[in-house]
Amino acid sequence: MKLMRRMPRIPMELPERSDITGSDVPGANPEPAGARRPRPALARVWRFVGLEGKIVVMVMSLLTAALGSTCWLWASRIDPQVMEILGDQARETAVTLSMAARPAMTTGDVAAMRTMGGELLRARNILFVAFYDVAGKNIALASRQTSMRSAPPSLRSTEVSSLAQVRMGGSGALGEYLEVCQPVLDTGLRGGASRLMGYVSVGISPTQEKLQVQRVNYLSMGIGCVVILAILPLAYLLVHRIFLPIRKLARATNRIAGGDLDAAVAIDRSDAIGDLARSFNAMIATVKGQQQDLRQANRRLEQANDELEQKVAHRTSELEAANRRLSSEIAEKEDFLRAVSHDLNAPLRNISGMASMLLMKHAGRFDEEIVHRLQRIQKNVEVETDLISELLELSRIKTRREKMERVETVAVVRELEGMFENDLRSGQIQLIVDTPLPVVNGERSRFRQVFQNLIDNAIKYMGDGRVREIHVGCAVRATEAEFYVRDTGLGIDAEDVGKVFCIFRRGRNSASRNVPGKGVGLSWVKSIIETYGGSIWVQSEPGRGSTFRFTINGQFVPESGEQPKARSVA
Numbered sequence: 001m002k003l004m005r006r007m008p009r010i011p012m013e014l015p016e017r018s019d020i021t022g023s024d025v026p027g028a029n030p031e032p033a034g035a036r037r038p039r040p041a042l043a044r045v046w047r048f049v050g051l052e053g054k055i056v057v058m059v060m061s062l063l064t065a066a067l068g069s070t071c072w073l074w075a076s077r078i079d080p081q082v083m084e085i086l087g088d089q090a091r092e093t094a095v096t097l098s099m100a101a102r103p104a105m106t107t108g109d110v111a112a113m114r115t116m117g118g119e120l121l122r123a124r125n126i127l128f129v130a131f132y133d134v135a136g137k138n139i140a141l142a143s144r145q146t147s148m149r150s151a152p153p154s155l156r157s158t159e160v161s162s163l164a165q166v167r168m169g170g171s172g173a174l175g176e177y178l179e180v181c182q183p184v185l186d187t188g189l190r191g192g193a194s195r196l197m198g199y200v201s202v203g204i205s206p207t208q209e210k211l212q213v214q215r216v217n218y219l220s221m222g223i224g225c226v227v228i229l230a231i232l233p234l235a236y237l238l239v240h241r242i243f244l245p246i247r248k249l250a251r252a253t254n255r256i257a258g259g260d261l262d263a264a265v266a267i268d269r270s271d272a273i274g275d276l277a278r279s280f281n282a283m284i285a286t287v288k289g290q291q292q293d294l295r296q297a298n299r300r301l302e303q304a305n306d307e308l309e310q311k312v313a314h315r316t317s318e319l320e321a322a323n324r325r326l327s328s329e330i331a332e333k334e335d336f337l338r339a340v341s342h343d344l345n346a347p348l349r350n351i352s353g354m355a356s357m358l359l360m361k362h363a364g365r366f367d368e369e370i371v372h373r374l375q376r377i378q379k380n381v382e383v384e385t386d387l388i389s390e391l392l393e394l395s396r397i398k399t400r401r402e403k404m405e406r407v408e409t410v411a412v413v414r415e416l417e418g419m420f421e422n423d424l425r426s427g428q429i430q431l432i433v434d435t436p437l438p439v440v441n442g443e444r445s446r447f448r449q450v451f452q453n454l455i456d457n458a459i460k461y462m463g464d465g466r467v468r469e470i471h472v473g474c475a476v477r478a479t480e481a482e483f484y485v486r487d488t489g490l491g492i493d494a495e496d497v498g499k500v501f502c503i504f505r506r507g508r509n510s511a512s513r514n515v516p517g518k519g520v521g522l523s524w525v526k527s528i529i530e531t532y533g534g535s536i537w538v539q540s541e542p543g544r545g546s547t548f549r550f551t552i553n554g555q556f557v558p559e560s561g562e563q564p565k566a567r568s569v570a
Helices: 041-048 051-100 102-107 110-121 157-162 207-242 244-257 272-362 368-396 409-419 421-426 444-460 521-531
Strands: 126-132 138-143 166-171 175-186 195-204 405-408 430-433 439-442 469-476 480-487 536-541 545-553
Touching: 051 102, 051 110, 051 166, 051 175, 051 195, 051 207, 102 110, 102 175, 102 195, 110 126, 110 138, 207 244, 244 272, 272 368, 405 409, 405 444, 409 421, 409 430, 409 444, 439 444, 444 469, 444 480, 444 521, 444 545, 521 536, 521 545
Parallel strands: 430 469
Antiparallel strands: 126 138, 126 195, 166 175, 175 195, 405 439, 469 480, 480 545, 536 545
């Protein structure tokens, strides 16, 4: 019969050996990585044995210990009891012999004494019978050992106090024995007096009784082993029966793990296992209810997802339609701008050509006023043509992107410094770079347009002040880079500060009215800055200059630029 069965168990995460042994434990010897100590054979076997087998082993161990201790207690107590019984037998035999030997002792009949001793030797455990006179001299002896000529020296004058007491003795011929020495008294004297006539000594062997006790002990041990072997299968069946509800719980758990929430345990008991079964069934009911709630929630979520997908699809279609309309409108706008540009440029070119032709052919016949008016016509045509081109370019800033590249803004400023060199020198203006300017990822021509318009405005609106400077600088932060262009010019009125970035809007103070311009440059700058996730604003005070600040999103500023030397042009 297979006595060891492994119970189905829920897998559990056990800590690795490194969790309890290793360098983390104070005083533990470090082990190489991945090394594992081999388990002892007994530990491996014990780990393999199931819970039922362990309980059976423990029960049988306790039973074996109980039977073994009982046998040991029996063996340790039976020997003294047997010796005590034999001692009582020896005393009774000695007393009886002393009374029977009284007549023979009185007459000195040694043959009668030997006859009585021989009769006693017929008992299985009496080894010898000895008769002594008053002086302790052996006068008659009956012994199982025929070669024995005299009784053992059991009686001495110094041992009178040990009379009628059981004494252990032994000899090479007789072995171990119990001896009792009893006095023989003559009680027939007058007045109730007694007279010592001699002694009798009886030796009884305990060997047969000890052998019998040993056989009983062996028989008891054999019966105990038979009982243990008989109880072993019964113990296993009992443990197996006790674990039946737990196996049912394990099977129900496996069914639940497989998704069968209708599993239940039919156990009606009033003990802890019954409480566990009822708790298990309650847990299944709770989980089942939660699963139903979860399924309902999932259905509601699916419905909501379907509705959301429909709304998203509807909004996407609307957005796509809006994008198509926007793309169409942008295309129409560009076509419109191109058509307007072409339609406006064509008559302007004709006007400019006719004025040029009149000046070339008839300049000598026209008076000075007519020549001046024809020249003004040519100049206005050039201005309007440039304005149309700038407006067309402004409309393309956010829709048509150019090649992205690394732009060294300090190089752009220096390039513009060279381009405006004549204006700076003639106006005695200093262009100063205050801080290092970073390298940005962007469209070089767009960044050039930004700095060009801001520096150009600073030059045009410098005025007649004593301090004539234009400062350029930048502060790089974690999320953005903030540039500034500050001048010491005319400044902007407070009511015009929020309007300067609108197209065709210019400052209205008297000092700036005579400054040439179309009112488009700052609109360009604003559109370019917004394409890079930034913003632009101005801080100004009339008569003390203006500071234009704009930011660039940090994703376009990978690193800081070189530290330029401050340069100025007088």
